[in-house]
Amino acid sequence: MLFGRKKGMPDIINGLEKEKVSTAWRLNLGFAVIVILSIFAVGIACFGMISNSMLSHAKVSSTELIKQTSNNIEVILTGFDEMAMTLSRDNTLAEYISMHDNIEDIQLRAENVQRIENILNNYAGERKDIANIAVVSNGGAYITSGTVRPDAHENINNIYAVKAFNESNKQSLWLNTYTLDIDSNLKNSEKVQVFSIIKGIYASSSLKSQGTLIINITEEYLYSLIADIKPSDNGKIYIIGSDGNYVLNPFERLKNGKRADLEFVEDMLGRDNNVDIEEIDGEEYLVTYNTIQHIKGTELGWIIVEITPVSEIRTSVTEAGTRLFFIGIACVVIGFILIGMATAFYNRYLNRSYSERHSIALERERLASLGQLIGGIAHNFKTPIMSIAGGLEALKDLIEEYDISIGDPQVTSEDHLEIAAEMKDWIGKIKPYCGYMSDIISTVKGQAGNMNESNNASFSVGELLKRVDILMNHELKKFSCELRLDIKVDKDTLIRGEINNLIQVLNNLISNSIESYSGNEGKIDLLIGKNDQELEIVVRDYGSGIPENVKKKLLKEMITTKGKNGTGLGLYMSHSTIKGKFGGTMKIKSEEGKGTEILISIPYIAKA
CATH class of the missing domain: 3.30.450.20 (PAS domain)
Structure with missing residues (x-):
């Protein structure tokens, strides 16, 4: 009996070891199930919030697209x-x-x-x-x-x-x-x-x-x-x-x-x-x-x-959520080391997805700007086209008069010279309108291109002001706002960079100033001066101003004061453009209820 008990000891020990191993496996399996269920629950909650956020953003983007499409069709x-x-x-x-x-x-x-x-x-x-x-x-x-x-x-x-x-x-x-x-x-x-x-x-x-x-x-x-x-x-x-x-x-x-x-x-x-x-x-x-x-x-x-x-x-x-669930299972099975790798992989995926959405938002912002151009073009072309049509009608009458006078003995050469002089006079009246239309076409052609282009070209302050006036004239008149210019530099002063990028920035700032008056008439100051080796451009309004809680976040993230009507891209991208493409700075001074002043400082070259 004694030897029997001794012989049974290893079996008991082995049984205990097996039970410990079995218990450990059960604990590990239970822990794995808890981790998987936790990942699954957290994933569902997180992706539900992200999904709702994306749906809300899609509503805003879709509203802006349909609004702009409607405006284009209406024009x-x-x-x-x-x-x-x-x-x-x-x-x-x-x-x-x-x-x-x-x-x-x-x-x-x-x-x-x-x-x-x-x-x-x-x-x-x-x-x-x-x-x-x-x-x-x-x-x-x-x-x-x-x-x-x-x-x-x-x-x-x-x-x-x-x-x-x-x-x-x-x-x-x-x-x-x-x-x-x-x-x-x-x-x-x-x-x-x-x-x-x-x-x-x-x-x-x-x-x-x-x-x-x-x-x-x-x-x-x-x-x-x-x-x-x-x-x-x-x-x-x-x-x-x-x-x-x-x-x-x-x-x-x-x-x-x-x-x-x-x-x-x-x-x-x-x-x-x-x-x-x-x-x-x-x-x-x-x-x-x-x-x-x-x-x-x-x-x-x-x-x-x-x-x-x-x-x-x-x-x-949805695809990302499914992928993350299986990655979580794999991480539990093969070890927590791979969790870091999977998380890094997924972060890259999210970054790529965000970048794509960000690019779409930028493109829609550009389309919205083009929509404003269409309204401006229709308004700017109306007067010169009607004037040219009137001039051509007058020339047509003079030509008919000249044809009738040929062979008429009562018509003298002085009469012919008088008709010719009137023709030259009408041609002289038409030419400025043709030049004006050419300026509009050149400006819009450049503005409709890719705003991300960057080259080593330069442009003058005078050309910048002329194009901004052409593009913003209609919107300023539409909302009864006056743009007051105070130019303290020679208009031949050169700025290095792509002119359309700076035009886009100024147009955005002026549009923001117009909106700060909430449809009421107002005055907007555009000042250009020099300070050491930098050109200073100031856009100032006396409108609603920017709330203090919003002002702290400006230029650091895409934030808007326009509610669902804004994307938050305007000031953010303007600041990025000034900093990245012109090597300059942008500062904002604003007091709620009193107005906003934006100061842009960029290097300049010299006179043209």
Whole structure:
């Protein structure tokens, strides 16, 4: 029995060791499960917060994109409306239209048609955005700048555009996308999709309409505007009319003019703008829209809407969460050493993802700036174009007078010299407007390029001021703000760097000053002076100022005082540009309720 007990001791010890090992494995396994579950729980919580943050950022970005797209479309449609207004109030055109129905002689009637077509062709020209410009007399005569004309037996009043305008009892009407329904006298003529601006034709001496003006704009032109926009996260942009029909479905263009097959269309009608999560066919979508209610007083009701799958916005976070979960399991299995490696790898992934988002935000900031340029271009071009058109009309009259005088014995050589002198005088008046337009084009061409370009070029203070004036003039006038210049340096003083980068900075600072007045009129000072070897540029306003808690973070991180309307990129990137591309500094002085002063110091070269 004694030997039996001795023989059993190693078995007992081995059993205890096995139990200890088993217990250790169970503890390790339990610890591993706890770690994995903790990682999983923390991961879900963290990625849920990140996902919600990304969704909030996507809402802000989408709102800004749709707002800017709406502004661009509104500027373009305003241009068409102004063209229609100019034509519909043209006394010469009104005279030709009013007498057309009373001309019985076929030859004289044809000559009158030719005169009307010449006026329309002067406006339509070779423009690819306009399908045609047509006028309809009160007697039903249809005259167009295009090649497609109605059959002689067709009742013009039954044409969709004419019928819609007559039934509206309005002086001005926008028609959403439709297919031209003229029964052409040309075989196999193409039925194009258009949208139209229609106005009554009036002479200055009469309140009675002399006829109807129709400008048909091609759907292809509207498509090209939207197709060039590339929303992030596989977003799609549509335009829907106030009647709930597609104005533009860029993905299924045959649906243009038909009922929009989106479940939430009825909720959008009659509302100005909104951003929300909607469920479509069991999937969540971020729906952002903005409504253009009117164009210069004429009802439009276009809804610009972007639809983005929420799953696409959260894809990168979901993928990252799954990847991190398996990395956590691997770390528990192979040791805590690899946890550091996995964390470092994941940090690089997050940095790369952040960089991509950061680049997208920068590009949207640049697109927003370009949108302001479009408004400025439309405003700056209006006066010179009308002046040049007036000068050309005067030259045309002088040429006709000269042609008539040839061979007339009563016209002397002095008379010819007088006509020639008047021609030279008009040419001299037109030249400055051409130069002004050239300056605008040169400025905008440079500003539309890549703001990240950097070279060793130099530019003068005078050229900088001229371009800033061209680009900001419209916005300053729009918000009744006055830019006061105090230049204490020679305008030939040179600055080394890319001029467009500094223009972007000054434009941003001036825009911020305008916004500080919250829509009220105000004064903005732009001062340029010298201090030792540096050029000092000061932008000062007397607006709302910057709160103390925000001022501490400025230039250190992307922070905005504009709420959801701001990205926080403006001042942050301006400071980075001054520091990185010009070797300068930027300082901010601001007191809430009293205004803000921003001082930029950069090296200068010398006089040009």
